[in-house]
Amino acid sequence: MTIAALIVAAGRGTRAATPGAPPKQYARLAGQMVLTRTLALFCAHPLVDRVLAVIAEEHRGWYEQAASGLPDRGKLLPPVAGGTERQSSVLNGLNALEDAAPEIVLVHDAARPLTPANVISRVIEGVETHGASIAAVPVADTLKRGQNELIEGTIDRTGLWRAQTPQGFAYKAIRNAHEAAAQRQVTFTDDASIAEWAGMRVALAMGSERNLKITSREDMALAESLIAQGAETRVGTGFDVHAFGPGDTVWLCGVPIPHERGLVGHSDADVGLHALTDAILGALAAGDIGAHFPPSDPQWRAAASHIFLERAADEVERRGGRIVNADVTLICEAPKIGPHRQAMRSAIAEILRVPVRRISVKATTSEKLGFTGRREGIAAMATASVAVPFSGDETC
Numbered sequence: 261m262t263i264a265a266l267i268v269a270a271g272r273g274t275r276a277a278t279p280g281a282p283p284k285q286y287a288r289l290a291g292q293m294v295l296t297r298t299l300a301l302f303c304a305h306p307l308v309d310r311v312l313a314v315i316a317e318e319h320r321g322w323y324e325q326a327a328s329g330l331p332d333r334g335k336l337l338p339p340v341a342g343g344t345e346r347q348s349s350v351l352n353g354l355n356a357l358e359d360a361a362p363e364i365v366l367v368h369d370a371a372r373p374l375t376p377a378n379v380i381s382r383v384i385e386g387v388e389t390h391g392a393s394i395a396a397v398p399v400a401d402t403l404k405r406g407q408n409e410l411i412e413g414t415i416d417r418t419g420l421w422r423a424q425t426p427q428g429f430a431y432k433a434i435r436n437a438h439e440a441a442a443q444r445q446v447t448f449t450d451d452a453s454i455a456e457w458a459g460m461r462v463a464l465a466m467g468s469e470r471n472l473k474i475t476s477r478e479d480m481a482l483a484e485s486l487i488a489q490g491a492e493t494r495v496g497t498g499f500d501v502h503a504f505g506p507g508d509t510v511w512l513c514g515v516p517i518p519h520e521r522g523l524v525g526h527s528d529a530d531v532g533l534h535a536l537t538d539a540i541l542g543a544l545a546a547g548d549i550g551a552h553f554p555p556s557d558p559q560w561r562a563a564a565s566h567i568f569l570e571r572a573a574d575e576v577e578r579r580g581g582r583i584v585n586a587d588v589t590l591i592c593e594a595p596k597i598g599p600h601r602q603a604m605r606s607a608i609a610e611i612l613r614v615p616v617r618r619i620s621v622k623a624t625t626s627e628k629l630g631f632t633g634r635r636e637g638i639a640a641m642a643t644a645s646v647a648v649p650f651s652g653d654e655t656c
């Protein structure tokens with residue numbers, strides 16, 4: 261049995277629009293694109309075999325960015341172009357799935373990036389039992405019909421549900437229903453309505469309040485707070501030492517500083533960035549800098565250390581996490597760090613793609629004691645904290 265997920269992402273996001281910013285499915289939500297989060301839910305679901313996104317042709321660049329943030333693209337099919345309405349986008353996607361020939365298709369809004377995995381499982385179970393099933397939540401508020409700010413009546417809420425996605429169907433049946441609706445030019449706001457119109461029986465599977473659809477700008481803030489509730493903060497530490505040697509410049513925390521000596525190392529010997537890279541990898545329990553960038557590998561000879569730090573930041577993003585803060589301490593008698601501190605903070609903030617207020621750089625001497633006191637080299641310590649989703653555990 262092949263199960264495909266069809267992620268409709270071809271909308272313009274007009275209700276949530278921010279002037280000059282990409283549409284909502286490409287906006288960053290707690291550090292990761294909305295669409296990356298949505299695709300990742302289905303790519304990671306063990307019962308889903310294929311994932312297809314329907315996108316607007318002019319968003320292709322953003323789509324590539326969103327897809328490149330996925331931990332695993334193995335299930336991902338090349339995207340297809342959407343239509344002017346959600347309904348025509350879904351039909352385009354269903355047609356494009358012909359070669360994949362799934363038995364079941366799950367239609368899902370890209371704008372719902374927080375769908376719990378068990379909601380997806382319940383919808384699949386519903387399709388297997390009833391032929392069609394959608395995620396939905398019972399209406400909890402009293403419903404009023406109104407006009408001109410006046411109540412015209414109260415609607416009995418008994419048996420009323422709010423439809424969410426995913427909405428799952430036997431592939432052939434929903435494709436036929438969509439084609440018939442398109443031919444007769446009847447329009448609906450969800451796929452279950454089309455199935456109902458075509459005479460299919462559709463089951464209700466319990467959805468989740470967490471499964472919100474980002475519709476307005478305020479929903480982004482709400483989604484961020486839901487992510488924060490489902491995240492844990494992890495802390496990692498790093499330590500590194502490089503000896504002084506020939507040269508007239510030392511690289512420290514991404515900044516070149518003229519000095520009477522250089523630092524010896526396989527790469528550019530930026531001891532601050534190395535310690536910080538290790539701190540971030542440590543927070544993820546993802547090994548250390550030596551494991552990721554072995555000194556035995558010639559490609560890292562004289563490498564600029566911002567590459568190592570960037571890769572560590574990519575790892576955080578790949579797991580749906582974000583860097584909360586980082587703190588580096590440089591231990592040396594010279595050069596003086598104070599005059600370069602702000603440049604170092606800015607350089608690190610840029611590499612990690614976080615605001616500079618989250619980055620600290622400090623310095624101390626070792627009171628002329630030990631190898632740093634004898635000016636034989638520089639040591640650096642770093643601490644980093646990252647917030648990662650609980651559901652990211654299996655990839656961490």
Ligand SMILES: Nc1ccn([C@@H]2O[C@H](COP(=O)(O)OP(=O)(O)OP(=O)(O)O)[C@@H](O)[C@H]2O)c(=O)n1
Nearest residue numbers: 268269270271272273274275344345349370371
């Ligand atoms: N022509 C369209 C319109 C919508 N969608 C997708 O359908 C989902 C639900 O639609 P909605 O939340 O209304 O998104 P937009 O149409 O983008 O928003 P708006 O109506 O505010 O412009 C979204 O993931 C959206 O990208 C689509 O694939 N093709």
Ligand SMILES: C[C@](O)(CO)[C@H](O)COP(=O)(O)O
Nearest residue numbers: 346369423424425449450473
């Ligand atoms: C499909 C849907 O998300 C179910 O609630 C909803 O109908 C989409 O509506 P929109 O007007 O396209 O946002």
